[in-house]
């Protein structure tokens with residue numbers, strides 16, 4: 001795999017917090033397949049990284065490794081100082097619920113729940129995120145939904161009654177609630193037109209900045225790169 005990594009990697013100083021660090025990461029979907037190899041990433045708290053690559057280059061696989069949904073064959077993933085790749089699956093799940101906000105291509109909202117119930121869901125699954133929004137989780141959800149331009153009249157509707165652009169912003173509110181240290185976003189803007197896509201990115205990154213949350217954003221659309229501090233290129237292939 002040919003990879004353009006971040007230029008001039010510098011070790012984090014004592015006062016800087018590394019949000020994401022990967023080393024020599026490889027993953028194999030099939031036993032006889034040559035493993036996919038991934039770039040070394042080092043992202044400080046509050047920094048935003050754009051991960052670009054064509055279809056099949058391994059972007060979704062990489063995000064699954066970073067979120068602990070998959071475990072690497074070799075190499076390590078360290079998120080906010082915890083080596084995720086050294087933990088058993090149950091501990092990785094707990095870590096993800098506490099520290100990661102994830103936005104998927106299809107948003108993965110729960111269709112039978114209201115907008116508000118979808119946004120507050122991570123706080124039901126994580127004591128840490130519930131504590132971060134205490135004493136009133138609903139009020140924090142209201143603040144996020146307002147900031148992401150979801151009208152109050154929609155907050156008690158089922159998410160399936162919202163437009164795609166609105167659902168996408170609800171997914172962003174859900175990822176941001178409880179101030180997780182890292183947000184991983186997998187092509188969440190693919191269904192949007194240019195104006196809505198740029199507006200969504202601005203809203204997401206502004207809210208992340210206010211919380212010192214790092215965002216790793218995956219897309220095949222290289223025009224989005226200018227919104228980010230760093231860019232990493234996956235060009236497909238194997239180790």
Ligand SMILES: Nc1ncnc2c1ncn2[C@@H]1O[C@H](COP(=O)(O)OP(=O)(O)OP(=O)(O)O)[C@@H](O)[C@H]1O
Nearest residue numbers: 029030036053054055056057058059060061062220
């Ligand atoms: N569940 C799976 N089982 C076997 N191989 C898989 C699986 N998921 C992905 N792959 C293979 O791993 C490689 C990388 O796939 P991945 O989905 O990570 O790419 P991607 O860059 O996210 O693609 P896209 O932009 O089309 O979503 C591809 O060759 C794909 O066929």
